[in-house]
Amino acid sequence: MKDKPLILVTNDDGITAPGIKALVEAVKHLGEVVIVAPDSPQSAMGHAVTISKPLRLEKTKLYGDIVSYQCSGTPADCVKIAVDKVLHRKPDLLVSGINHGSNSSINILYSGTMSAAMEGAIEGIPAVGFSLCDFSIDADFSLAAKIASSVAQNVITNGLPIGVLLNVNIPKVPIETFKGTKVCRQAIAKWEEDFDERHDPNGKKYYWLTGKFVNYDKGEDTDEWALANGYASIVPVQFDLTAHNAIAIITQWNIEYEN
Amino acid sequence: MKDKPLILVTNDDGITAPGIKALVEAVKHLGEVVIVAPDSPQSAMGHAVTISKPLRLEKTKLYGDIVSYQCSGTPADCVKIAVDKVLHRKPDLLVSGINHGSNSSINILYSGTMSAAMEGAIEGIPAVGFSLCDFSIDADFSLAAKIASSVAQNVITNGLPIGVLLNVNIPKVPIETFKGTKVCRQAIAKWEEDFDERHDPNGKKYYWLTGKFVNYDKGEDTDEWALANGYASIVPVQFDLTAHNAIAIITQWNIEYEN
Numbered sequence: 001m002k003d004k005p006l007i008l009v010t011n012d013d014g015i016t017a018p019g020i021k022a023l024v025e026a027v028k029h030l031g032e033v034v035i036v037a038p039d040s041p042q043s044a045m046g047h048a049v050t051i052s053k054p055l056r057l058e059k060t061k062l063y064g065d066i067v068s069y070q071c072s073g074t075p076a077d078c079v080k081i082a083v084d085k086v087l088h089r090k091p092d093l094l095v096s097g098i099n100h101g102s103n104s105s106i107n108i109l110y111s112g113t114m115s116a117a118m119e120g121a122i123e124g125i126p127a128v129g130f131s132l133c134d135f136s137i138d139a140d141f142s143l144a145a146k147i148a149s150s151v152a153q154n155v156i157t158n159g160l161p162i163g164v165l166l167n168v169n170i171p172k173v174p175i176e177t178f179k180g181t182k183v184c185r186q187a188i189a190k191w192e193e194d195f196d197e198r199h200d201p202n203g204k205k206y207y208w209l210t211g212k213f214v215n216y217d218k219g220e221d222t223d224e225w226a227l228a229n230g231y232a233s234i235v236p237v238q239f240d241l242t243a244h245n246a247i248a249i250i251t252q253w254n255i256e257y258e259n
Numbered sequence: 260m261k262d263k264p265l266i267l268v269t270n271d272d273g274i275t276a277p278g279i280k281a282l283v284e285a286v287k288h289l290g291e292v293v294i295v296a297p298d299s300p301q302s303a304m305g306h307a308v309t310i311s312k313p314l315r316l317e318k319t320k321l322y323g324d325i326v327s328y329q330c331s332g333t334p335a336d337c338v339k340i341a342v343d344k345v346l347h348r349k350p351d352l353l354v355s356g357i358n359h360g361s362n363s364s365i366n367i368l369y370s371g372t373m374s375a376a377m378e379g380a381i382e383g384i385p386a387v388g389f390s391l392c393d394f395s396i397d398a399d400f401s402l403a404a405k406i407a408s409s410v411a412q413n414v415i416t417n418g419l420p421i422g423v424l425l426n427v428n429i430p431k432v433p434i435e436t437f438k439g440t441k442v443c444r445q446a447i448a449k450w451e452e453d454f455d456e457r458h459d460p461n462g463k464k465y466y467w468l469t470g471k472f473v474n475y476d477k478g479e480d481t482d483e484w485a486l487a488n489g490y491a492s493i494v495p496v497q498f499d500l501t502a503h504n505a506i507a508i509i510t511q512w513n514i515e516y517e518n
Contacts, residue, residue, distance in 0.1 A: 046335070047305030047368045054457070054465040076305070076369075080452045081466060106381055108500055109306045109374075110335075122365055122449050146516040154512045163447070164502045166509070175516075183510040185501040188422070190381050193339045198313070206313040207340060234514075236505035241367055242444040243423045246495035250425070251442040253413045255493075257405040257434075 005031030005092035005156050008082050008125070012042040012075045012099065012112025015062060019098035022141035023130060024063060026149040027095055030156060034091070035068035036082035038075060038112075043101075047115040048074045057081055075116035083123060094120035095152055097130035098144050100137070104169045104223040104233060105187040105215065114167055118239055121165035126155050128165065133227060134172040143178060144170040147232050151181075160236075167235040171227045182231040187222035189215040264290030264351035264415050267341050267384070271301040271334045271358065271371025274321060278357035281400035282389060283322060285408040286354055289415060293350070294327035295341035297334060297371075302360075306374040307333045316340055334375035342382060353379035354411055356389035357403050359396070363428045363482040363492060364446040364474065373426055377498055380424035385414050387424065392486060393431040402437060403429040406491050410440075419495075426494040430486045441490040446481035448474040 007027055011020040015037035024033060039058070056072040069086055071078045075096065083090060096116040103111040113129045120127030128151055132144040147170055160166070167186075171178070196208040215224045223233035266286055270279040274296035283292060298317070315331040328345055330337045334355065342349060355375040362370040372388045379386030387410055391403040406429055419425070426445075430437070452470040459465055474483045482492035 041311075044308045044310045045305070046307040046374060048307045049303045049305070049369055049468060051303045051468055052300075054467050055454070056463075056465055077468065080450075080468065081454055084452045084454050085456070085466065106498065109377065109381075109498065110308055115305060115368075118368065122368075124449075143516065147514065150515045151512075154514065158512060161502070161505045161508060164505045178516070180516070181514040183506050185503065185506065186499055188499070190383075191339075193343045195314070195340055195343050197344070204315075206315055207344065208313050209308060209310055209336065209339065234509060235500075236502040236509050237500045238502035238505075239365065239368060239500075240445055240447070241494075241496045241498075241500070243420070243495040243497040244444065246420045246423045246497075247442050247444065249420060250493060250495050253410075253417060255406060255413065255440040256409045257402065257437070257439070 007031045007033045008091040008094045009033055009035045010037045010075055010078045010096050010116045012038065012045060014038050014041045015070045017100065019100050019141060022145045023095055023098045023148055024066065026145040027152045030152055033066050034087060035063055035066060036071055036078045036086055038078060039070035039072055042074050042112045044110050045074045045112040046110050047076055047118060049076050050074060055081060057085060075112040076119040079116050079119040090125055093152060093155055094125045094127040098141055098148060099131035100139060101131065101135040102133040102169055103129065103131040103167060104227055105189040108167055117165045122239055126160045128155060128168060130168045132170045143175050163238050163240060164236050167237050168232060169223060169227055170232045171230060173230050177230055179230040181234055182226040184223040184226050184233045184235050185221055186235050187215055187217040187224035189213060189217060189224060266290045266292045267350040267353045268292055268294045269296045269334055269337045269355050269375045271297065271304060273297050273300045274329045276359060278359050278400060281404045282354055282357045282407055283325065285404040286411045289411055292325050293346060294322055294325060295330055295337045295345055297337060298329035298331055301333050301371045303369050304333045304371040305369055306335055306377060308335050309333060314340060316344060334371040335378040338375050338378040349382065349384055352411060352414055353384045353386040357400055357407060358390035359398060360390065360394040361392040361428055362390040362426060363486055364448040367426055376424045381498055385419045387414060387427060389427045391429045402434050406440065422497050422499060423495050426496050427491060428482060428486055429491045430489060432489050436489055438489040440493055441485040443482040443485050443492045443494050444480055445494050446474055446476040446483035448472060448476060448483060
């Protein structure tokens, strides 16, 4: 008899966030679930790991019978410590999220949710990050949870190509108008920064990072297009960042180093 | 008459690190240099950005006539605030480093040095990250500086393909045995974590992240091979993480969401 799949659940909004609770509910029938998630919100942490201070790892009772730990580190730290100190083996699936807010397009690079999934993929674990395009604390995760459940089942059944993880974003739409899922490429987009300049009580300047997200990509095969048109986007993602087509171009350069 | 190129210099080891000093010296003859770098070390920050607290930005006199600012944020923050609040325009080149320690292979994802370069590339700035495979504070940056100077000159002269930045690593070898530069792909490698478990004075456990880097990639066209064989590695990097080949595979899945 085959053992039940071992499923590691993590996120970046912290172990008490409604999004991770929805994700646990969505996947718990698919295998043995273990939760290792940050003890506090870690949004916009990118792929940070904690090397300059030690980590804490504490067992919690937040999820009843489901084994759960909170960790003082980043989402990538949670995956690393889960594999080494909690599971003592590679899980069969890693799911991260459901994030409160979109992680489409270039936001994958800033996203703690996706950094956890990417850390899993680097370690050879089939991994998926889920994000709902709704920042509010009382967002409705019901549609996102259904999609998470089905995507997780598909990954368990079909596996993922080597070196590939998934970035799944779910639009904020009522299920009645939802159009289904669409496998996409990452849109070419960026943040146009606008730092909000203020003065502290001592008269010294400080700055809040603000800005607006701008999609320059007119393609109808992108995650941004899918989300804007009522679809959930599924982007297959790789952690080999080599721009293979550029190798031949750069090879022609003449790099000098002798005087 | 064409204006001199505007060159933004940043890093992740902090504005006083010997590596950034070497980089400033290496590129200052190529254009007008402006430095905006972290006020404290930011290693392993990945592509983190600071959204939960405000940033400080202060002019320094550390570099004499060269305009320099220290910022309380991450390397990616430094690039964002430099463009918006210091330069008020897109620079012609961004150089990040020279990092004290390697950022080859998968380490690009954890690297603050490379996140600054990637942030530049997302903003449309030709960008290069430089790292010397020597962690020591009194490392010899002379060879790395020569390569940085020549690579920077090449980027100014030739430009970079759209969406491409460069990850340049320089081996710790005497210039006499240095074999030259090699344009490579990112090696398939990973960290094998091993958390060092300790007890605090109250008897509670805590963990230090340790581990060893393992290269699984036997290819002779990788950055790891180049560095191990006395070459500096130049990897062209892209921030479109889409695994384009996987789109057709995942499209065949059946994702259910209706009960």
